[in-house]
Amino acid sequence: MMFDEVDAIARTFEGALRVAEGKALYHLARTNDKGFVVEIGSWKGKSTTYLAAGVQENKHGYTCVNAVDHFHGSPEHQKNGPVFTLPDFKANISTAGLSEEVDILVMNSVDASQIFDANEIGLLFIDGDHKYESVRSDLDAWWPKVAPNGVIVLHDVGPVGGLPGPKRVLIEELTRQPTRVKDITFVDGMSIMKKKDKE
Numbered sequence: 001m002m003f004d005e006v007d008a009i010a011r012t013f014e015g016a017l018r019v020a021e022g023k024a025l026y027h028l029a030r031t032n033d034k035g036f037v038v039e040i041g042s043w044k045g046k047s048t049t050y051l052a053a054g055v056q057e058n059k060h061g062y063t064c065v066n067a068v069d070h071f072h073g074s075p076e077h078q079k080n081g082p083v084f085t086l087p088d089f090k091a092n093i094s095t096a097g098l099s100e101e102v103d104i105l106v107m108n109s110v111d112a113s114q115i116f117d118a119n120e121i122g123l124l125f126i127d128g129d130h131k132y133e134s135v136r137s138d139l140d141a142w143w144p145k146v147a148p149n150g151v152i153v154l155h156d157v158g159p160v161g162g163l164p165g166p167k168r169v170l171i172e173e174l175t176r177q178p179t180r181v182k183d184i185t186f187v188d189g190m191s192i193m194k195k196k197d198k199e
C-alpha cells in the first residue's frame, strides 16, 4: 500500500501520532533489512497501521508488525475508568486491510520481550507507558533484542510535544553517545536512532 493510501485511512483513527511521524514509521518499516518489526504500545492501531502498510511493501522479508499492548491503556487513558481497546484496534487494522501484516501480542511489554532472541529486531518503536521508569524498563528489556544497526524509535521525546519520561530516557541515551547509539534524527515528537554495531 502506498503512503497516501494508508495515510487517508490512518489519519481518521483516534491517536496522537502526527502525520509526519506516521510517514517516518511507514518508510522505516518499508526499508528495514535488519530483522523483525516490533511496536510497544498500539492503542487503537494508528501507528500500527502506518507500520503495517510499510512492511507490506518491504522487499527484505520482514513483512509483519509485532504489536505489543495489554490494551488496558496507560494511566492517562484510565482517568474515567477501565478501558480495553483491543476490539477497536482489530477493527481499525481490518478497515485498513492490513490484518495479515499484524501479529498481536496481548501482553505486558517487558514480558513480551522475553519471546524474542538477542539481535533479531530490525525496527523497534516504543510508545507505551510514558512514565520515566516505564520507558526506561521498556528500552532496557528490548535493547538486547535489537540487531546491530537496527533502528530504535522513541515517541514523545520532543522537540514537538515531548513528555518528561521519554525525554529523560533520550537524554540518557544521548549522554551515552557514542557508545550505544548513532545517527540520531528527529521527526516532530519522535527520535530515530540506530544501535551501534559495537558497544
Ligand SMILES: C[S@@+](CC[C@H](N)C(=O)[O-])C[C@H]1O[C@@H](n2cnc3c(N)ncnc32)[C@H](O)[C@@H]1O
Pocket: 014, 015, 016, 017, 040, 041, 042, 043, 044, 045, 046, 047, 048, 068, 069, 070, 071, 072, 073, 074, 085, 107, 108, 109, 110, 127, 128, 129
Ligand atoms: C500512547 S498509547 C499508544 C498509541 C499508539 N502508538 C498510536 O499511535 O495510537 C500507549 C499504549 O501503551 C499501552 N501500554 C502501556 N503500558 C504498557 C505495558 N507495560 N505493556 C504493554 N502495553 C502497555 C497502553 O495500553 C496504550 O495502548
